[in-house]
Amino acid sequence: MASATQQKKTAARRGATRKAPARGASRAVSPKKSRQWPQPNWKIIARVAVLALALALLFGVARGWPLLQPHINPQISKIRVLGELSALRQEAVEQQLLPYSTGLFLSVDIQRVRSALEELPWVASAEVSRIWPDQLEVVIQEQLPVARWGEKALLSTQGYLFTTADVDAYAHLPQLLGPKDAQLRVMQQYLTFSQALRPLGYSIKQLEMRERGSWFLTTQTGLQLLFGRDHLVDKMRRFAVVHEKELKQQIDKIERVDLRYANGLAVAWRAPTDSETTAVVAQ
Numbered sequence: 145m146a147s148a149t150q151q152k153k154t155a156a157r158r159g160a161t162r163k164a165p166a167r168g169a170s171r172a173v174s175p176k177k178s179r180q181w182p183q184p185n186w187k188i189i190a191r192v193a194v195l196a197l198a199l200a201l202l203f204g205v206a207r208g209w210p211l212l213q214p215h216i217n218p219q220i221s222k223i224r225v226l227g228e229l230s231a232l233r234q235e236a237v238e239q240q241l242l243p244y245s246t247g248l249f250l251s252v253d254i255q256r257v258r259s260a261l262e263e264l265p266w267v268a269s270a271e272v273s274r275i276w277p278d279q280l281e282v283v284i285q286e287q288l289p290v291a292r293w294g295e296k297a298l299l300s301t302q303g304y305l306f307t308t309a310d311v312d313a314y315a316h317l318p319q320l321l322g323p324k325d326a327q328l329r330v331m332q333q334y335l336t337f338s339q340a341l342r343p344l345g346y347s348i349k350q351l352e353m354r355e356r357g358s359w360f361l362t363t364q365t366g367l368q369l370l371f372g373r374d375h376l377v378d379k380m381r382r383f384a385v386v387h388e389k390e391l392k393q394q395i396d397k398i399e400r401v402d403l404r405y406a407n408g409l410a411v412a413w414r415a416p417t418d419s420e421t422t423a424v425v426a427q
Contacts, residue, residue: 217250218278225282232309236264237284249278257282265306266298291334292319293327301335303328322353329353333376337361340380344387358404367395372404379403 223241225234240260244252254272261270261284271283287306289298292314297307299320305327308314322330334351341348341363350362359371371379383403391398391411400412 217248220245220247220249220252220280221278223280223282225284227284230310233266237261240264249274266308289314289317292317294321299327299331303331318348319350323355326353333359344384367398368400370402370404382409
């Protein structure tokens with residue numbers, strides 16, 4: 145009996161801890177998780193947007209360029225050449241510029257225009273610039289001839305040889321002569337002789353370098369000087385000394401002075417004298 149009673153008490157205790165759910169009570173529900181959307185890749189979106197914008201602009205420009213081109217890149221209306229050129233040289237410049245006179249303002253190759261002008265032998269340099277909205281401006285620096293080379297060419301101070309259609313206009317310049325491709329050496333010697341003769345009151349009319357390298361000079365007064373091939377500076381100094389001491393007072397009577405001697409010179413007179421040729425030794 146006791147054991148039966150004890151079992152009932154134990155069962156009662158166990159059942160006491162369990163409570164039956166009240167009727168009408170709601171069950172606890174776990175909250176639902178919100179749906180996660182993928183994060184946008186803004187770098188890709190930006191690139192796509194830029195590409196789309198570029199395509200739109202390209203398409204718009206392609207369609208609108210024919211309308212904008214006459215205003216943005218018009219045809220060249222005029223090429224202005226600054227400086228005073230002779231009629232023949234002006235015509236030569238215009239002929240060189242003709243291929244570019246109908247080009248487009250922004251598309252014309254300035255370097256090619258400049259090169260075309262500098263192909264003219266008498267042009268030292270050319271500058272070409274754009275003048276808004278539709279013109280080109282050209283400034284030409286001409287070669288400055290200081291002497292004639294032979295009969296048909298001119299020489300600059302740098303010994304640059306060039307030709308011109310109006311070579312007769314430079315007949316007043318001194319004439320230089322010499323072997324082929326010797327113009328630079330002849331020009332340098334011309335400048336040296338000119339500097340030495342200027343204090344004596346002479347200027348050069350003609351200077352010739354002959355085939356064997358000897359030099360023959362004629363002044364504007366008609367005086368002829370023969371120098372030979374070497375020791376040119378010493379011979380010129382010798383002439384200057386003897387000129388001041390012996391020749392200056394009667395220089396109008398002298399036709400030629402031969403300086404090809406080692407220690408002196410020989411004088412040939414214009415009019416017959418007691419001796420056709422007189423030797424003078426420099427002291």
